[in-house]
Amino acid sequence: MEWNKILSDKENKKRYTEYVNEWENKIHSFLEFDLDRQAPAQTAEQNVLESEKESATVRAAQLISGMPYAVKDNIAVKGYRLTCGSKMLKDFVSPYNATVIEKLNTVEAVPVGKCNMDEFAMGYSASSSALAATSNPRDLERSSDGCAAGVAAGIVPFALGSDTGGDVRQPASLCGIYGLKPTYGSVSRYGLVAHASSFDVIGVLSKELTIVESVFNLIKGKDEKDHTTAGYPLAGKSLSQKSVFGYLGGDIGLSEPVKQAYKNNIDILKAKGYGVKEVTFPLLEYVTPVYYTIAAAEASASLAKYNGIRYGYRSKGTDSPLELMKKTRREAFGDEVKLRILLGTYVLRSGMKEKYFIKAQKIRTKIIDEINSLFKSVDLLVLPVFPTTACKHNDAECGNRVQEKFTAIANLAGIPALSFPAGIYDNLPVGLQFLAPQYEEKLLFQAAEIIAKEIATAVPNAPGFKTIEEICTAGR
Ligand code: GLN
Numbered sequence: 001m002e003w004n005k006i007l008s009d010k011e012n013k014k015r016y017t018e019y020v021n022e023w024e025n026k027i028h029s030f031l032e033f034d035l036d037r038q039a040p041a042q043t044a045e046q047n048v049l050e051s052e053k054e055s056a057t058v059r060a061a062q063l064i065s066g067m068p069y070a071v072k073d074n075i076a077v078k079g080y081r082l083t084c085g086s087k088m089l090k091d092f093v094s095p096y097n098a099t100v101i102e103k104l105n106t107v108e109a110v111p112v113g114k115c116n117m118d119e120f121a122m123g124y125s126a127s128s129s130a131l132a133a134t135s136n137p138r139d140l141e142r143s144s145d146g147c148a149a150g151v152a153a154g155i156v157p158f159a160l161g162s163d164t165g166g167d168v169r170q171p172a173s174l175c176g177i178y179g180l181k182p183t184y185g186s187v188s189r190y191g192l193v194a195h196a197s198s199f200d201v202i203g204v205l206s207k208e209l210t211i212v213e214s215v216f217n218l219i220k221g222k223d224e225k226d227h228t229t230a231g232y233p234l235a236g237k238s239l240s241q242k243s244v245f246g247y248l249g250g251d252i253g254l255s256e257p258v259k260q261a262y263k264n265n266i267d268i269l270k271a272k273g274y275g276v277k278e279v280t281f282p283l284l285e286y287v288t289p290v291y292y293t294i295a296a297a298e299a300s301a302s303l304a305k306y307n308g309i310r311y312g313y314r315s316k317g318t319d320s321p322l323e324l325m326k327k328t329r330r331e332a333f334g335d336e337v338k339l340r341i342l343l344g345t346y347v348l349r350s351g352m353k354e355k356y357f358i359k360a361q362k363i364r365t366k367i368i369d370e371i372n373s374l375f376k377s378v379d380l381l382v383l384p385v386f387p388t389t390a391c392k393h394n395d396a397e398c399g400n401r402v403q404e405k406f407t408a409i410a411n412l413a414g415i416p417a418l419s420f421p422a423g424i425y426d427n428l429p430v431g432l433q434f435l436a437p438q439y440e441e442k443l444l445f446q447a448a449e450i451i452a453k454e455i456a457t458a459v460p461n462a463p464g465f466k467t468i469e470e471i472c473t474a475g476r
Pocket of ligand 1: 121122124164165166167168195
């Protein structure tokens with residue numbers, strides 16, 4: 001696809017803009033959108049593709065070349081605002097590009113917009129955003145994170161998101177698209193605003209598995225600007241007929257549609273001749289409390305820099321620095337962020353740290369051990385992503401429940417996970433996820449391919465969704 005040609009044609013651009021506007025009026029997935037944006041010409045320094053000789057990378061570069069894409073508003077793109085969905089950074093314009101953007105610049109992919117998101121990525125459906133409310137394009141009465149909604153509606157072929165406890169995979173599942181949370185340290189986070197640094201990772205959302213894989217191949221690899229990154233090993237395992245998938249049996253708290261999808265997809269793997277094995281994960285119920293304890297502690301530290309002095313929102317009418325800081329934070333942070341700061345400060349407080357934070361770290365280690373020992377008897381895990389289908393706007397009971405027990409496992413253990421469309425139930429998409437050991441992303445893509453061949457109806461071309469190719473060729 002010659003994207004540059006398609007989008008430089010005036011008629012095409014008009015049709016595309018009309019389509020974007022039509023959907024945006026309904027779903028509000030973007031905080032900024034700029035179709036005139038061009039990928040800046042690359043410099044030698046920017047040419048950071050790690051292994052250009054690797055054929056997967058060359059193919060990836062061809063597929064993604066010139067493609068428009070969206071970026072979650074906590075990833076820095078020079079010249080765009082970097083709001084993090086917060087009043088605190090509402091007018092802050094990024095002076096530089098995140099490494100992932102620089103890498104995509106090398107194939108001249110074009111960041112055409114910034115997506116709405118939960119304030120500082122706390123949530124999963126943009127409900128805590130201070131700037132907009134996004135609707136799920138599958139059902140406008142339901143909420144969604146911006147990137148997933150924009151991709152599902154066909155506004156862009158892919159988006160870069162961030163996943164701290166599930167925020168790539170959950171919205172992707174609820175909108176019926178793919179969402180990859182890569183291995184911790186495989187993708188540079190230089191230019192990603194921190195939520196909880198020992199979990200945060202940049203991921204990819206798309207309707208097309210090959211696009212997710214290609215973008216991942218382009219953005220992965222060591223980056224001097226992020227010391228948590230490591231070189232990505234070239235050879236990984238491949239799926240074979242001997243591969244075994246582990247799944248959780250028993251009552252794990254799923255709604256009826258998710259339960260059905262889980263069973264159906266396991267049956268598909270079985271019917272295709274793969275091994276499936278019921279496994280137990282006794283620490284499952286600890287995942288959410290451990291995740292929240294550590295994530296809140298880390299967030300309370302990473303949010304300390306928003307003090308009204310160096311950048312971002314500054315409250316007016318105070319003369320002491322302490323008052324200025326207090327008033328700024330009171331006025332510009334929303335309730336969810338304040339709650340996490342309080343919780344995080346509490347669990348780190350002297351006298352409490354042993355009891356909560358250190359204890360959570362110890363259980364995290366046990367969870368990692370348990371996951372590693374599971375991978376001795378199975379090659380991949382298949383798990384639910386979210387216990388229900390998408391929640392309605394302001395449905396406190398549905399939306400406020402903490403729902404990370406299936407997704408945060410991968411963040412606690414630093415392993416990769418890919419959520420995939422697993423069926424449509426009562427007109428709403430259900431997603432499931434594959435999890436693999438560190439650096440075994442290839443296994444995830446191969447496993448998702450098996451399902452993709454069987455569940456054509458889940459690959460989400462609902463009425464009203466078009467691809468850019470369809471929009472641009474419609475008038476011919
Ligand atoms: N829902 C989780 C939280 O609120 C995870 C969010 C995320 O992955 N950014 O912390």
